[in-house]
Amino acid sequence: MTVKHLSVEYNKVNERGTFSPGDIITGRVIAVTNKETKVQCFLVRAKGKAEVTWHEQEGLTTVVHSDKKEYFYFEHIILQDKNKGDGSEIIGPGRNVYPFTFKIPNIVMPSSYEGKWGKITYSLRAQLTQSIWLVHKTKTEFPFLTKAEFPFASKSEMIIIGLKEQQCATRISFFGSGKVTMNVTSERMGVKQGEAIGVSVEVLNDSTRTLTPRFYLCEKQTFVAQSKRTVHSNDILFGTGDSVPAGTSQTITKVMSIPPQTPPTFFNCCMMKLEYRLKVTLDVPLARDSEIKLPLVILLGSPKPHQQKPKRSIWFRKLPG
Incomplete structure (x- = not known):
């Protein structure tokens, strides 16, 4: 040799x-x-x-x-x-x-x-x-970065318009023990790597159970080969909120910091794409429809500290009746 x-x-x-x-x-x-x-x-x-x-x-x-x-x-x-x-x-x-x-x-x-x-x-x-x-x-x-500021824009121009807009969703669930209403709000749809985003959940617990919200970042990888398609999903638990006792309502805000190494959202490859969602669930045993997902676009960016301190229990009251 x-x-x-x-x-x-x-x-x-x-x-x-x-x-x-x-x-x-x-x-x-x-x-x-x-x-x-x-x-x-x-x-x-x-x-x-x-x-x-x-x-x-x-x-x-x-x-x-x-x-x-x-x-x-x-x-x-x-x-x-x-x-x-x-x-x-x-x-x-x-x-x-x-x-x-x-x-x-x-x-x-x-x-x-x-x-x-x-x-x-x-x-x-x-x-x-x-x-x-x-x-x-x-x-x-060698690491390569696309020049496209929005490598997901080809899917929908409306995504770009909504990046700074507040996202909201509501779900009403009926269980054997009563009705539960969950309202989830995120500060915006677009967040840069290393930044943080506030997610609030309002739970109206008109049931006999104590409910605890959980906050997740959901990753969805899609792969395509010769007209075949497969999906790999991964949920990252960011934390658990305060428990909401039976017959009460409460609003809880969780600040979710996106890890700086999280790959940005992209759709500009014909064989694979990467998407994200914010998910909030309630731990109701054997219950369906006890979760809400909101769209999230992760953008390329330098890590920045989140200025706002997390707001915990904003209000807490007994439901009438």
């Missing part, structure tokens, strides 16, 4: 270390050898792609659903022998550095993402071929 080390590095173009359509990515391939090394081909590639794969059981048969889409592919040949395989190109002993430059196409592409059954990746790969039996490979991924 004459090649001791092979790596590919890139230079950052901003503080975030991310790239976007139209950016130029520069870097270097580093090869360390312990003596003169003949090579057949030495190259570096830049690639952007999306791919999905999942398995389904149909009877005794396992069916694989998969698909992929390539956004761009570039190749830069560092060294290649002129006689098609005689190993006439030479890499000197020691540390050898080979610079490269690629321009990322200025087209609509989704941001980097990795979900349950699919991912969107942007990468640099170097390959050094000494012979058909001796090939050295290395790879590094």
Whole structure:
């Protein structure tokens, strides 16, 4: 083994270390050898792609659903022998550095993402071929951000209009022990990564049970391959509110801080999309329709502290009768 080390590095173009359509990515391939090394081909590639794969059981048969889409592919040949395989190109002993430059196409592409059954990746790969039996490979991924301010706008322009609007929903449920009315309000539909949003629930508990609201962030990942579709959902519990005794009503507000690493909402990939909801539930045993979901769009942004302090019990009164 004459090649001791092979790596590919890139230079950052901003503080975030991310790239976007139209950016130029520069870097270097580093090869360390312990003596003169003949090579057949030495190259570096830049690639952007999306791919999905999942398995389904149909009877005794396992069916694989998969698909992929390539956004761009570039190749830069560092060294290649002129006689098609005689190993006439030479890499000197020691540390050898080979610079490269690629321009990322200025087209609509989704941001980097990795979900349950699919991912969107942007990468640099170097390959050094000494012979058909001796090939050295290395790879590094670079984070990519779409230029689209609203990568979900293609689904509905009304989403953009409603990002700053208050969201409200009401549900009236009838149980064996009585009627319960739940009103849920969120400050707005759009929230940036790292920001917080206040969610209020008003519970009119005209039943014989004590009820406790729970607050969730619901994630929905959708994957598509060859006209087939699958969904992966995940609920993140953000907290539990004060209990509402039987025959009383109470309003509780929970401040939900969106983790900075939460991937933003997106619809601009033909094979996958990511959506969110705010969900409030009441722990009523064996009851249906005891939850409310409100739309939530998570936007790209820097983490910011929430200025407002959470309001706990706003009011508490005995129901008449």
